[in-house]
Every structure is written in structure tokens, then in C-alpha cells.
Amino acid sequence: MENNPAWSRRGFLGMGVGVLGAAGLAACGDSSESPSKVQPEVPQELIDAAASMKGSSMGMLSQKLYSTAANEALDSSVKKFADTTGTKIENSLVQADAGDVVAKIDAEVKGGVARDLAFMTDSRFVAQFQALGDLEDVTDVVQALTAKYGQPSAEATNFCVFDGKWFAIPYHFIGIGSFLRKDWMQDKGISPKDIYSWEELRDLCLEISDPTKRRFGWGMTVNRSGDGNGMIEALINAYGGSIASNDGRKVTFNSPETVQAVTFLGDIYTNSKYKPMLPPGIASWTDTSNNENWLAGILGYTRNQFSVYADSRTKKNPVHANTHVFSDCIGPATDNPLLLGQSQGFVVFKGAKNPALAKLLAQYLVSAPALLGVAKEAPGLVMPAWEKVWDADPFFTSGDPAFPMLRKITELKLPLNTKNGLTFPQKASAGQQAVGSAYVLTDMMQQVVQGAAPAQAVTDAHAKMVQIFNQQGLRQ
Numbered sequence: 001m002e003n004n005p006a007w008s009r010r011g012f013l014g015m016g017v018g019v020l021g022a023a024g025l026a027a028c029g030d031s032s033e034s035p036s037k038v039q040p041e042v043p044q045e046l047i048d049a050a051a052s053m054k055g056s057s058m059g060m061l062s063q064k065l066y067s068t069a070a071n072e073a074l075d076s077s078v079k080k081f082a083d084t085t086g087t088k089i090e091n092s093l094v095q096a097d098a099g100d101v102v103a104k105i106d107a108e109v110k111g112g113v114a115r116d117l118a119f120m121t122d123s124r125f126v127a128q129f130q131a132l133g134d135l136e137d138v139t140d141v142v143q144a145l146t147a148k149y150g151q152p153s154a155e156a157t158n159f160c161v162f163d164g165k166w167f168a169i170p171y172h173f174i175g176i177g178s179f180l181r182k183d184w185m186q187d188k189g190i191s192p193k194d195i196y197s198w199e200e201l202r203d204l205c206l207e208i209s210d211p212t213k214r215r216f217g218w219g220m221t222v223n224r225s226g227d228g229n230g231m232i233e234a235l236i237n238a239y240g241g242s243i244a245s246n247d248g249r250k251v252t253f254n255s256p257e258t259v260q261a262v263t264f265l266g267d268i269y270t271n272s273k274y275k276p277m278l279p280p281g282i283a284s285w286t287d288t289s290n291n292e293n294w295l296a297g298i299l300g301y302t303r304n305q306f307s308v309y310a311d312s313r314t315k316k317n318p319v320h321a322n323t324h325v326f327s328d329c330i331g332p333a334t335d336n337p338l339l340l341g342q343s344q345g346f347v348v349f350k351g352a353k354n355p356a357l358a359k360l361l362a363q364y365l366v367s368a369p370a371l372l373g374v375a376k377e378a379p380g381l382v383m384p385a386w387e388k389v390w391d392a393d394p395f396f397t398s399g400d401p402a403f404p405m406l407r408k409i410t411e412l413k414l415p416l417n418t419k420n421g422l423t424f425p426q427k428a429s430a431g432q433q434a435v436g437s438a439y440v441l442t443d444m445m446q447q448v449v450q451g452a453a454p455a456q457a458v459t460d461a462h463a464k465m466v467q468i469f470n471q472q473g474l475r476q
Helices: 044-049 068-085 101-110 122-131 139-149 154-160 182-187 198-207 226-239 256-270 272-277 289-295 307-314 355-365 368-377 394-398 403-410 430-437 440-449 454-471
Strands: 057-063 088-094 117-121 169-174 176-181 216-218 299-305 323-326 342-348
Touching (some): 044 068, 068 088, 068 368, 101 122, 117 122, 139 355, 198 216, 299 307, 430 454
Antiparallel strands (some): 169 342
8 A cells, every 4th residue: 555645635526627637547558448538327326316416515535546547547437426417526535554544534523524425444444433433324325235236245244334234335345465476486496376374485485585686585564554564463363363352352462372473473574594585674664665666576475455466467567477376374273364355345424414425426436337447457456345246347257367366255255263263354343443553563573573572572562452442442
């Protein structure tokens, strides 16, 4: 994800006011038309439903995608809806990894100046906003979409439903995966596999490294970043540790399994044996750094949303043809990867000035015609969140060799289990999501890198988590 200022304004769309210029889109490489030319039709039933709202306006927040062209494709769809319905829609970008995004939006809601609609990553934000009382019940919209498009992605149900009510509308599935340089592996006579243990991956990354050729096998930082957070938590879960209990209410972080995982990961960054596989500056990387270094062709492995894969494909980067995609790694507590993926979910904020129009716009944007332009500019990063939308266009099912794997993830039978009784996804928890926003995991690993004993770093992180859970109303 990109590390840019938290907010950037994109101007009013519709009613004759233009979207951002599409300069540079032609260079993005995909054979599809530029989003500035693609104007997906708005279904007549939505036009009819919006008839009484002609001349009205609303505000929308879009979580910033790594692909500028994808952001512009979304603008194109929003503009089409606004033009067709005779409404004004102001669409603004929000940087989810700014750190204070929840507090900032909560203040706007409480102050009566929030946008009407936003889409945010369900597993990272929805529970926090719902716990703060910031969200409207959108069960009616989800029921209507289910009747039309079948079931949404399996993980969305876990992170968007509270007390039997939907507080977010599944928008699009976010592909998350692990990426290896298969040409570097071939140079060493190594055949790609679909599943690796974390230990196997570490050793492979060392073997394919060659600093004299600017080949660095390990492309993940433990500095403050969403990608760092995600990697650390995934590894701990694979070892049988977790931030919280399965019900999301009790901090259970300090365990032998967690200490074992942190010890393993810390060794990668502190043991001189593994120095050849660590790229220069990795200790200070931010969220865009692994993307940039992967696309520059100097990394052998990284774990990311499909933004890096999408960018290499749309810009015809030779890295794309040399990418081996696999879902994730296993650990001592797992036989299969625990990767669930994520979804973006539309939320309607309390006090919205035009909630009815916001709900209609959400129904339009989840549809295949509106989603297609965004998906083609961010292949793998933006995929359908609804069963029948997957089958509505051949691009979604066969537009890239990685897409079938992504669809399989959306249709997993959940929960996934570890050998020691953890189930994933765990119940959506404002405490757990707030821990992620506070970068407790990356700060813990920084302690280890700087010389702290893993067991002490885990103990300190556990104490911080207890504090955060208490602040979120989950008394420990």
C-alpha cells in the first residue's frame, strides 16, 4: 500500500464537473480500454430508484489503491453513476496506513461532517467503526445483493456482521499472496511448490540470494507498515499463537508458540548467516518499499496484496513473467495456509446526509460492469466479492493464471483450524484491529532486532495489547 498523506481531494464528479485527468493511462499496458473511455452502464432499476434524488449530492471516501489507474477507473464508474442519475458525488482518497484514520473519521462522524459512504478493508477497520457506533445497518442492501449475486466472499461474513446485522456491504475481494522469483529458483535448480513452511522459505531465500548480482532473497521488513504487520501475524498464527482468543475478546498473545515464532523471525534479521539475503535499508522500509524493490527486480520473495503483481502486469514489467505465486506458508501448528484474503466493504456513516443515494451507488459499484474497469487496472488486487459477479465476465475467471487461486480463497469453507485449537477467521474484534493500527507487532519485532530477548518483547507487546483492548471496552 502507498505511504502518502492521509487525505487527498478529488473534486466533484458528475453534473458536468470532470474527473481527474487520465494522463499516463495509456502506459499502463493492459489491452482493455482506458478507464476514461470505459463508461459502464447504470442498471435501469438503480436509475429509477434514484429518480427522486436528482440534484442531490453526497460524499464518498475511497481507500487508496496502489494503482493510480485503478483509482481513476473507480472515478470513471462513479462519474458515470453521477452523470446518469443527475447527482453530485464528491470522491476523496483516504490512506488507510496513515495510522490515525479511525480517529480522524470517527471525529468527522461525531462532528456531523462525515462523508456518506466509504469503503474500507473489512478485517482491519469495520469492527472498530462499529464499536464506536459510527455505522448504519446495511442489512437491507446486502440482502438485495445476495438475491441478485449469490453469496459474498466467505471472510466478509465474519468481519461485516455483528449481532446478526450487516454493517458493511462487501465491495471487492483483495488478493493477498506470496511471490517468489521462479527464474532465480531455476538458476539454482529449485522447482517451485504451492506450499512452503516458513523454515523452507527462509532457507530458499538464502540460497537464491547473491548480493554481487543485486539479488536479495528476503523482501519483508519488520518496520512499521501494514505489510510488516500482516507478515508477522501470519507467521505467529502458523506457529499456533494469536493476538486474541477465538471470540476476539481476550488477549492471549503471550504464549510459548508466539515466543517460538518471534524467535524464528528475529533470527532472520539478527543472525549474520542471513545477512546476504537482506536488501540494503530493509530495517527502515515503509509500506511501499517492498513493492518498489520487487518491481525493481532485486527481491526473491515478498508477501503483499496483489498490488505488486498487478503493477508488474499492467506496466509489462519483466518481473511479472518470472513470478511464482503461492498462497502463504505453514508452520508447526498448520498443515495448510491460513490465508483468507480480505475484502473492501462499503460502510454508510451515521448522520449521512444522503444515505439512500449512498446505498444505490454501492449497489452499482459492486456490479461486474462497474468493477471490471478497476479490476483490469489492478488485476488480482481488485476481484469480485460476490459469487455471480465472478462469472459475469471472462476476465474474472480466466484473465490471469493467478485468478483461479484467488477465487478458491473467496470460497473457502471457514473457519480454518490450527492443531492447537485456534480458528480463523477469529470473531471480528475492535481490540484486535486497534492493535494492528497501533503497530504493536512491528514495534515488538524492532525490540528483538535491537537486542531484546524474544520472550521479553512478547511480554511487553502483550501488556500493550491488554491496554488497547481495555481502551476498546474489552476489559481484560
